Amino acid sequence: MANLSETSGGHSMPARQGRLVRFWRRNGAGYMFLLPWLIGFFGLTLGPALASLYLSFTNYDLLRPPQWTGLDNIKYALFNDVKLRHSLSVTFQYVIFGVPMRLAVALGLAMILDRSVRGVGFYRAAFYLPSLLGASVAISVMWRQLFGAEGLINTLLFLATGWQGPSWISHPDYALWTLIALNVWQFGSPMIIFLAGLRQIPEDLYEAASMDGASGWRQFRKITLPLLAPVIFFNLVLQTIEAFKAFTQAYIISGGQGWPADSTLFYSLYLYIEAFANFRMGYASLLAWILLLIIGAFTALAFWTSKYWVYYEDESR
Template sequence: MSAISELTSLRRTRAKTAAERQQQRKENGRDNKAGYLFLLPWLVGLVVITIGPMCASLYLSFTDYNLLQPPKWAGLANFREMLHDTRLHQSLKVTFIYVFVGVPLQLALALVIALALDKGMKGLSFYRSIFYLPSMLGGSVAIAVLWRQIFGTDGLINQALRLVGINAHTGWVSDPSYALGTIIILHIWTFGSPMVIFLAGLRQIPTMYYEAAAVDGARRWARFSKITMPLLSPIVFFNLVLQIIGAFQSFTQAFVVSGGTGGPSDSTLFYTLYLYNRGFANLQMGYASAMAWVLLVIIGAFTAINFFASKYWVFYDD
């Protein structure tokens, strides 16, 4: 009888366990449905705003499309035209100069300011907000217009030079030799965002390392090069990747300063500005779509190179 009772009890336990599992699956299913319901707006936005336009752009890059007539399949014609487009080559040159000069100088200035603010001065929150403000305004049309006036023939820069006896009659933004430099200066001026990230990283470095180095007699440069930079290298890498991606996509500054032409003499013809002109000014949307995908490949290549090279200079404190 005891064996029969045990068998019956085991069957009841198994049935109860199966019922509990089924109930748990139902509850998990309800939780999943609720989760998908909350994710639905984001999923719709991802498909409609991001994935859908990207797929459409990829298709249009292989077509001849002028926005007024249905697109006509052109195969690789747009990409072959790029090989002989001298203005596109000039736009790549201008963009690479802007990225390779502007990004390192911006990050260097951001790091210097962050090191100064990390010393624990009074009113740190105020200074941090003031230094961050250019990053919020630097990409605006208003600041670009102001920048054009500052570096104009009768702008603030030339007025300041005349006060010290230098008669500068050249409009910096109208001179091909200096026009790109003024936009690079504007980019450097927007150092607030990487500065805040650097400052947060500096605050995470344990002070015991500096105390031990001071006991060993390490000088300031030795502490900076042997402690600060290695421990801050992940932050430097993070800022570097973000700023390179952002610099390749810069558009507003060049558009406003040059009046949308990329002048003078295509000296400020950014890649994105030329893409805009081909797509919306010349109604060559197929060619512009092809340019957009080339830009995506360029940004992806630089990002991949940065990640590959990071293993040689980025150190993680495990």
């Protein structure tokens, strides 16, 4: 029996090696092409993510080794961190007001550009340009100048009405709305996606609706919105995630501190301050995981509600 098992084991080893050789011959080239992505995923994404998960349970300041503190960071975040709650409030306002307004402007302009107008290619490129530049430092600096006390916005208001407006960017009641306006101005990316979706709606439906006497508004509600629902859903999820991660605009316009009176203290900006200004890397790692959970919850909620309002043509009803 012993000799038989040794013999079978001896035969199984070459058999396994043969299967590995055949597997590598069939798939080796594909895995070699995937190797840069695999190295990047495990070395630059999964590895740091797991490291930050460990650090979120520690006290770490970059200068000394991490000290395990258990649930202390979580308790502080839940019960003692007033600035965390304030940054969440500011970020939720930015998302709740900014994303729908951005999508509404993008859809409206996409419907205008969907018509056969002269120079439509130029207009598409011009309207898409803010999405390419909107998150840059230069645009944020320009935005701060536009809404300053002596900026272009107040100059135009004074010339039109004789009223001298405040420094919008430095007033706690208006500073956040200037950032929301900047977010809405970057409508180019969702506009292009809406435009592609509008091109997929058959013109026959609009012609039939017009023959039945349907008004333009009724056609929009009964034809455009239902058939464009998957595209709206895609843009909604994508823009919501991007809004939660907004950082550059708030950092530049607020001087990196969320002023005035923390009215522009976005969650990502607060995370940055905790990590690189206060050197609380352990707590900042926890904040990063909280942001991941918040984005995941909003995305899951969007997918759950989509079954009530998103229509796909290949669905059997």
